[in-house]
Ligand SMILES: [Zn+2]
């Protein structure tokens with residue numbers, strides 16, 4: 312079970328099953344130190360509520376659980392356009408970019424260009440969601456060094472492993488290249504239901520089966536270091 316889960320969804324994502332308060336209560340009940348709520352961006356049907364990002368109204372702590380206010384934004388095309396609401400950009404604690412059905416590109420080259428463009432000129436994204444998903448294959452030889460260079464985290468997504476959405480050969484390659492280039496990784500639940508929040512057992516088992524590659528996993532850092540990391544990234548977005 313994760314103490315720090317950096318990718319979860321509420322009812323503000325069409326596919327999420329629980330309210331914000333339900334997710335926070337589950338996180339507290341499981342003894343989690345930090346949970347990031349990262350609902351989908353508008354292009355994927357996500358409802359982005361301005362209130363959530365108002366620090367005076369929604370504090371960053373709930374009964375001892377730290378809260379990061381995030382967004383899983385959509386990469387819209389190979390040029391790297393995204394659906395992050397610019398009015399909220401400076402208030403977002405953790406910003407993920409992912410390829411989803413709202414992506415207009417087709418195939419390996421478009422997918423790869425999209426992510427490289429996001430890394431190069433996007434609004435300081437913190438993490439690439441599920442870079443080893445079968446639906447949107449990437450040229451990892453190009454993506455991993457670029458992400459490492461920018462300090463952008465590459466995700467290992469537990470729900471996708473459970474659901475069979477992960478390309479295991481791509482995951483193996485991702486881990487090997489990440490270790491070689493010193494990339495940052497995160498192990499996340501991508502939880503949409505109570506059964507999923509904080510789960511990492513499938514990922515940890517897969518990592519053991521892949522020979523426990525020497526990768527730097529952000530979730531395994533102490534809480535203070537994780538908070539400092541995302542605060543520093545957020546200050547880049549604020550310019
Ligand atoms: Zn996603």
Ligand SMILES: [Zn+2]
Nearest residue numbers: 318320383501
């Ligand atoms: Zn997600």
